[in-house]
Amino acid sequence: MSETTPGGADLAARAAALDTADPLAKLRDRFALPDGLVYLDGNSLGALPAAVxxxxxxxxxxxxxxxxxxxxxxxxxxxxxxxxxxxxxxxxxxxxxxxxxxxxxxxxxxxxxxxxxxxxxxxxxxxxxxxxxxxxxxxxxxxxxxxxxxxxxxxxxxxxxxxxxxxxxxxxxxxxxxxxxxxxxxxxxxxxxxxxxxxxxxxxxxxxxxxxxxxxxxxxxxxxxxxxxxxxxxxxxxxxxxxxxxxxxxxxxxxxxxxxxxxxxxxxxxxxxxxxxxxxxxxxxxxxxxxxxxxxxxxxEGVDVADVRAKSLALTDFFLECVAAYVPEGAVEPVTPAPHAERGSQVSLRTANARAVMTELIARGVIGDFRAPDVLRFGFTPLYVSFADAERAARTLGHIFG
Incomplete structure (x- = not known):
């Protein structure tokens, strides 16, 4: 899979621009996250705050x-x-x-x-x-x-x-x-x-x-x-x-x-x-x-939960857009509601062989989790998850199905 959608939009470049404009991006420094890892399992276990x-x-x-x-x-x-x-x-x-x-x-x-x-x-x-x-x-x-x-x-x-x-x-x-x-x-x-x-x-x-x-x-x-x-x-x-x-x-x-x-x-x-x-x-x-x-x-400290919610919705919207661009049609089915009023801060995708798919994602440095029998869960914690993380996760998922 390339990093460009069929429509020609460069999602990686868009992710970089969104991260540059993100007022919460600096909060990632408050956490001790391993380099090179995309962590989308904060809905099971949050990342380590650096002060702990x-x-x-x-x-x-x-x-x-x-x-x-x-x-x-x-x-x-x-x-x-x-x-x-x-x-x-x-x-x-x-x-x-x-x-x-x-x-x-x-x-x-x-x-x-x-x-x-x-x-x-x-x-x-x-x-x-x-x-x-x-x-x-x-x-x-x-x-x-x-x-x-x-x-x-x-x-x-x-x-x-x-x-x-x-x-x-x-x-x-x-x-x-x-x-x-x-x-x-x-x-x-x-x-x-x-x-x-x-x-x-x-x-x-x-x-x-x-x-x-x-x-x-x-x-x-x-x-x-x-x-x-x-x-x-x-x-x-x-x-x-x-x-x-x-x-x-x-x-x-x-x-x-x-x-x-x-x-x-x-x-x-x-x-x-x-x-x-x-x-x-x-x-x-x-x-x-x-x-x-x-x-x-x-x-x-100094964080407004309303700003967290705004970024959460933007992240999950962008991730779903990237999934639609990178993952072959029919390979996954979103089960998280599309309307913002009905969506938390995670995206769940239904797919065959979900456990094996998540195992492969983790091996490639994208950590989400699996729920039986067929659900991939991706949690978006706005304090430390970036738009680049969302794009990379969807692109990696596309590579697995490609």
Missing amino acids: PGAVEDVVRRQWGELLIRSWDESGWWTAPERIGDLIAPLIGAAPGQVTVGDSTSVNLFKALVGAARLAAPGRTRMLVDATTFPTDGYIAASAARLTGLEVVPVDPSDAAAHLTDTTAVVLLNHVDYRTGRLHDLPALTRAAHASGALVVWDLCHSAGALPVGLDAHDVDLAVGCTYKYLNGGPGAPAYIYVAQRHQGAFDSPLPGWNSHVEPFAMTPEYEPAQGAARTRVGTPDILSMLALEAALGAW
């Missing part, structure tokens, strides 16, 4: 090695879950005091679903659950439903509003579908849930850090998300949970731990929850990974 290794070394050598237990106070370990939550808050459209960092997404989802069920009006019996959700969300929802006596009703998110009734207690939806990259209408679906008297829990794993979310603006009740994808917190980085301020006083966590006690060091046998977001805590914070995340979030 030094920060982790300080945590290990000085804060732990020298200060020892004094670091709970002197280094701010004790307040890290809420402090780092407040760093994430503006990236998901939340005011301070509503986001707590800690535990995994699965654990936080369990807290959110059971907590939402306990907040729901009496007599409601159903939990609507995104039928296309990441499997763990389904497993957790089923367990939460058993605990709270609710019936799980699987729904297609695009049709969820039609299934809402006065028996619906809780709705669990993904903001972006992990397979297809489809973006669901958070504002409209939240309004519909509230109109039926239900509470809504949103999974933001594939949207936070890639596009505006607007939790407060859209009156979302609860939300959870991971930090190792577009937020670049590192493998297994702690997740977060959002509980809207209006619900915090009545939020009844199914996992009350000593860390969420109003007086954790009183060691009393009776449990009394802390006020505010701290009542979502459970056990001792995972300090090493949490403070690595705090350093990673420094890469967002």
